[in-house]
Amino acid sequence: MSTNRTFTETKTHEVTVDVVILTIIKNKLKVLLLKRTNEPFRGRWSIPGGFIRLSENLDDAALRVLKEKTNVQNIYLEQLYTFGDPLRYPNTRVITCAYYALIRAEDIDVKITDESGASQIEWHSVEKLPPLAFDHKEIIEYSLKRTRERLELCPIAFQLLPKKFTLTELQKSYELILKKELDKRNFRKKMLASNILIELNEFSKAGSKRPAALYSFDSITLDSKRGHFFS
Amino acid sequence: MSTNRTFTETKTHEVTVDVVILTIIKNKLKVLLLKRTNEPFRGRWSIPGGFIRLSENLDDAALRVLKEKTNVQNIYLEQLYTFGDPLRYPNTRVITCAYYALIRAEDIDVKITDESGASQIEWHSVEKLPPLAFDHKEIIEYSLKRTRERLELCPIAFQLLPKKFTLTELQKSYELILKKELDKRNFRKKMLASNILIELNEFSKAGSKRPAALYSFDSITLDSKRGHFFS
DNA sequence: GCAAAAGTGTTCAATGTACACCCATGC
DNA sequence: GCATGGGTGTACATTGAACACTTTTGC
Numbered sequence: 001m002s003t004n005r006t007f008t009e010t011k012t013h014e015v016t017v018d019v020v021i022l023t024i025i026k027n028k029l030k031v032l033l034l035k036r037t038n039e040p041f042r043g044r045w046s047i048p049g050g051f052i053r054l055s056e057n058l059d060d061a062a063l064r065v066l067k068e069k070t071n072v073q074n075i076y077l078e079q080l081y082t083f084g085d086p087l088r089y090p091n092t093r094v095i096t097c098a099y100y101a102l103i104r105a106e107d108i109d110v111k112i113t114d115e116s117g118a119s120q121i122e123w124h125s126v127e128k129l130p131p132l133a134f135d136h137k138e139i140i141e142y143s144l145k146r147t148r149e150r151l152e153l154c155p156i157a158f159q160l161l162p163k164k165f166t167l168t169e170l171q172k173s174y175e176l177i178l179k180k181e182l183d184k185r186n187f188r189k190k191m192l193a194s195n196i197l198i199e200l201n202e203f204s205k206a207g208s209k210r211p212a213a214l215y216s217f218d219s220i221t222l223d224s225k226r227g228h229f230f231s
Numbered sequence: 232m233s234t235n236r237t238f239t240e241t242k243t244h245e246v247t248v249d250v251v252i253l254t255i256i257k258n259k260l261k262v263l264l265l266k267r268t269n270e271p272f273r274g275r276w277s278i279p280g281g282f283i284r285l286s287e288n289l290d291d292a293a294l295r296v297l298k299e300k301t302n303v304q305n306i307y308l309e310q311l312y313t314f315g316d317p318l319r320y321p322n323t324r325v326i327t328c329a330y331y332a333l334i335r336a337e338d339i340d341v342k343i344t345d346e347s348g349a350s351q352i353e354w355h356s357v358e359k360l361p362p363l364a365f366d367h368k369e370i371i372e373y374s375l376k377r378t379r380e381r382l383e384l385c386p387i388a389f390q391l392l393p394k395k396f397t398l399t400e401l402q403k404s405y406e407l408i409l410k411k412e413l414d415k416r417n418f419r420k421k422m423l424a425s426n427i428l429i430e431l432n433e434f435s436k437a438g439s440k441r442p443a444a445l446y447s448f449d450s451i452t453l454d455s456k457r458g459h460f461f462s
Numbered sequence: 463g464c465a466a467a468a469g470t471g472t473t474c475a476a477t478g479t480a481c482a483c484c485c486a487t488g489c
Numbered sequence: 490g491c492a493t494g495g496g497t498g499t500a501c502a503t504t505g506a507a508c509a510c511t512t513t514t515g516c
């Protein structure tokens with residue numbers, strides 16, 4: 001915390017937003033990382049971020065960063081925490097307001113191919129993160145903790161799933177986030193009792209086994225419970 | 232949120248910390264407010280705050296503000312939320328990282344009398360706030376919401392009480408924060424079952440009625456449960 | 463002796479947890 | 490016909506909620 005680095009007290013702080021973008025791909029919880037093309041930490045992976053424009057509020061800045069990287073809008077985005085250790089950024093004082101977002105893999109239009117011809121952008125499993133720039137490991141871990149806490153209270157996992165999903169897929173996403181196995185019967189009972197699922201009369205043909213009933217979230221009920229769920 | 236004010240994009244942001252300081256005085260939940268002596272909002276009440284020094288992390292900045300105003304250290308202090316609407320501060324872009332603190336009235340050494348000869352500092356009941364500067368009303372209300380959420384999970388109310396307290400006093404502090412009445416028997420049962428209270432063999436002589444048993448919090452048990460309570 | 467706050471248990475409802483077998487389909 | 494994941498119900502434990510009377514003291 002305390003440091004013997006000399007600061008130029010005439011200079012003011014810089015303020016960024018950084019966004020932890022989470023999704024589920026192939027039954028793994030993934031986070032979107034960029035390979036840095038500039039110093040500091042050139043060549044290291046980092047979560048997407050950017051400076052806050054003077055005329056822009058914090059949520060809008062986070063949404064802008066999200067849209068720039070994934071072209072996704074209208075998703076679950078929440079302010080996470082503000083990180084401001086004087087040493088978190090080399091040579092400069094940069095305070096960052098961190099956000100986290102849950103997006104559906106099917107909605108993603110990530111420019112995985114190089115856009116600038118230089119930077120790389122990739123999904124990484126949260127279980128095995130590469131070395132990260134700045135304090136981004138801490139930020140990602142905090143976002144996972146928060147996601148877990150939220151999920152215990154409200155079904156935010158629907159933000160990670162395709163619009164139509166099976167109960168097993170929903171359960172798997174819970175298990176991925178909570179890092180523990182859940183009982184199938186209890187899980188289904190609870191989900192169906194909550195009245196936030198709509199049973200479609202469609203069946204998944206994926207896999208070569210018994211077709212599974214497809215569900216979607218009841219956005220009307222979700223919205224009406226939003227005050228309750230998200231308080 | 233969006234605005235037609237013109238911003239000078241060359242200027243960078245200013246960053247402050249603001250601290251909502253809560254305590255209980257005479258069975259009321261109170262917040263510490265300062266009367267502003269400078270523009271903007273000269274003469275209005277505001278929560279204490281200040282610029283973050285370049286060499287100081289956010290928690291330390293909040294602690295410094297707290298100590299400057301109340302001379303209290305070693306208390307419950309938690310980052311609340313970062314407010315950054317471009318219009319929250321007139322003419323300048325100021326982003327503030329808000330904290331909230333719970334302190335015991337008995338520990339307070341507030342310089343209620345003028346220090347600079349000009350500014351006033353006073354406790355105000357959260358139920359009837361005066362007109363406030365900036366978005367400080369919103370910040371205070373958010374801190375109350377957060378305090379309520381925390382209290383449902385862990386007994387942070389002990390931060391507001393004297394070191395020795397009666398169960399009725401503890402219950403009253405819960406009721407003040409949660410804004411609802413609690414059942415006396417259920418409350419006592421739950422508190423005693425949690426094993427975080429130490430029954431002192433002392434009795435309150437306050438009031439002219441039957442003496443009430445005094446308790447204190449078991450700091451060892453609290454600390455060992457801290458990971459559980461505060462996660 | 464009476465006013466005023468302290469203190470004390472039981473019942474019921476709801477919620478969470480543990481647990482094992484049959485079903486529908488593709489191959 | 491068999492392998493695979495889909496689908497279902499019951500019993501028990503834990504937790505929270507409702508509720509009324511006796512006790513101790515100061516005056």
